[in-house]
Amino acid sequence: MMVGRQKITVLTYNFILQDNSPYSIEIALLDNAFVDRWKRYMQDISVRLPEIKWNFYLGRCMASRLQDIGFYRYLEKLRGFSKGLAKLHDAFEFLHYFNLGNYEKELADLEFLIKNPKELRQSHLNIWHRHFTTQATEWYSKRMVAPEGLSQETFDAIHTLNQYVHDLEILTYIHLKNIDVIKGKIVSYINCTDSREFEISHSLFNETNTIYTDPFEFDPSTDSYRHTVWLNEDIKGKDQFKAWLEEDDLTASDCTGNLFLTPNLVLDPDYVFATIIENPSWQEQHAKSGKSLNRWPVGDILNLESIDWSILSDAVVQSVVLDEKTLWART
Numbered sequence: 001m002m003v004g005r006q007k008i009t010v011l012t013y014n015f016i017l018q019d020n021s022p023y024s025i026e027i028a029l030l031d032n033a034f035v036d037r038w039k040r041y042m043q044d045i046s047v048r049l050p051e052i053k054w055n056f057y058l059g060r061c062m063a064s065r066l067q068d069i070g071f072y073r074y075l076e077k078l079r080g081f082s083k084g085l086a087k088l089h090d091a092f093e094f095l096h097y098f099n100l101g102n103y104e105k106e107l108a109d110l111e112f113l114i115k116n117p118k119e120l121r122q123s124h125l126n127i128w129h130r131h132f133t134t135q136a137t138e139w140y141s142k143r144m145v146a147p148e149g150l151s152q153e154t155f156d157a158i159h160t161l162n163q164y165v166h167d168l169e170i171l172t173y174i175h176l177k178n179i180d181v182i183k184g185k186i187v188s189y190i191n192c193t194d195s196r197e198f199e200i201s202h203s204l205f206n207e208t209n210t211i212y213t214d215p216f217e218f219d220p221s222t223d224s225y226r227h228t229v230w231l232n233e234d235i236k237g238k239d240q241f242k243a244w245l246e247e248d249d250l251t252a253s254d255c256t257g258n259l260f261l262t263p264n265l266v267l268d269p270d271y272v273f274a275t276i277i278e279n280p281s282w283q284e285q286h287a288k289s290g291k292s293l294n295r296w297p298v299g300d301i302l303n304l305e306s307i308d309w310s311i312l313s314d315a316v317v318q319s320v321v322l323d324e325k326t327l328w329a330r331t
Contacts, residue, residue, distance in 0.1 A: 009039065009323050011299065013190055015056065015315040023315060025267070026302040027229050034216045035298050038231070039322065041211055041261045046320075046327035049203055052263075054317035054328065057189040058309060081171055084164040085114045088128065091160035098147045100154070101131065122172040125165045126248045132161035133237045133254040140236075169246075178245050181279055185272045186309065190317065191232060191264035204263070205234070211261040217292045218257070226274045227297035228304060232264035239295050241273060244282045250289040257294020269304055273297075 011027040029035050045052070089110040096103040106128065113120050135158045138144040146154040173179050193200040203209070233239045237254030244250060268274075273295070276282050286293065301307070319329040 010302065010321075011323075012319075012321040013054070013056070013317055014319045014321065015312065016318050017311055018314040022318075023312070024303075025307065027265075027299040028302050029299040030224075030227070030297065034213075034218070034296055037216070038261060038296075038298060042263055042322060042327060043325075045204070045263055048209070049200070050328065052192045052200065052328055053330065054190060054192050054320060055194075056312065056315050056317050057191070058312050058315075059186070059188065081120075081168055082114055082117050084167050085110055085117060085120070087160055088164050089114065091157040091164075092131075094153065094157040095135065098150070098154075100135065100144065103131070106131070117171065120168065120171050122169075122176055122246050122248075125168060125172055126246060128161055129165045129238070130252065130254060132158065132165065135161070136236050173246075176245065176247055178247060178281070182245070182270075182272050182275055185270035185275065187270075187272050188267040188309070188312075189232065189264065190267065193234075193264065205260065213258055213260060213294065213296075216294075216296075218294050218296045220277045220293055225277050225297060226271060227299065228268050228271065228301045229297065229299040230266045230268055230273055231258055231296045231298055232262055232266050233258070233295065234262040234264055235259060240282075240286055240289065240291070240293055241276050241295065244276065244285055250285045250291070255289070255291070257292060258296065259294075265298065267301065269301060269307070269309070 008031070009029045011029055013025045013027075015023040015025070017023050029039065089107060092101075092103040092106045092110065095101050096107065109124060113124070135144070139155065139158055144154070193204060233242065235256055235258060237252075237256055238246070238248065239257055240250050240255060242248075243252070243255045249255065266273075277293075317330065320327045
């Protein structure tokens with residue numbers, strides 16, 4: 001596509017709305033070495049995995065305070081998420097029983113929280129999620145020896161930690177002051193896999209096909225960051241954006257950027273990531289971490305001002321087109 005006298009590469013997602021009408025989001029990809037590598041990666045995946053189905057998730061970035069979800073809905077969430085706390089208890093109990101970690105404190109905390117879910121705080125979830133990243137690293141590195149005959153159960157227990165930690169965030173984010181920095185801002189996700197879907201994840205990110213981000217680095221102090229499309233956070237830990245919002249430790253070993261390429265993207269029309277980057281508190285903690293950010297922007301939404309996000313809540317991705325070549329099409 002030509003914009004003025006400049007040729008730009010456009011990534012297009014074509015949707016079918018609930019009323020069966022077509023809709024498109026066009027993204028002008030950035031012109032740099034990292035995005036060039038990502039484009040080749042997308043083209044390669046389309047050949048290797050033509051059966052991929054794409055999903056679109058529209059939503060608020062995060063709940064900000066109690067009034068954002070409503071008191072009675074909050075009480076309903078408390079009752080429902082007591083079940084999530086019980087699932088976490090079962091997972092930690094399994095890992096503890098089979099000597100895959102000492103989780104006496106976690107089990108005691110969860111026994112209390114199951115009865116008193118309103119006492120749950122993000123500090124609990126930060127610790128539990130770090131246990132997930134530790135266990136997942138041991139599992140995927142093949143250093144972990146699962147109990148005989150219980151390989152699947154071990155895998156399920158590990159990923160239960162991740163799933164229910166994220167599910168419970170709606171109860172803890174209402175207590176976090178950093179969340180107010182992005183209150184009311186929207187991000188959406190276009191992806192083909194997530195933390196609950198493992199078959200495609202394995203095909204994308206197995207030992208043979210994982211494409212690492214080395215030697216590229218992204219540094220917001222020198223690189224342009226006011227963009228509306230970013231690489232998704234497909235990592236075992238959490239990035240510096242999420243860590244700061246959750247009042248976690250940005251220096252922790254599992255707080256990383258993207259270590260490998262992913263086809264999944266985040267649409268950021270309200271500049272959530274830029275807003276965080278420009279916050280003095282985030283800047284101070286980022287500097288103290290001594291780490292590169294390594295969450296890459298990949299482009300900008302071309303038709304941003306004309307998009308009616310409200311009609312996209314049930315949109316189905318029909319095709320993905322890169323530089324006028326269809327990479328995937330839903331049959």
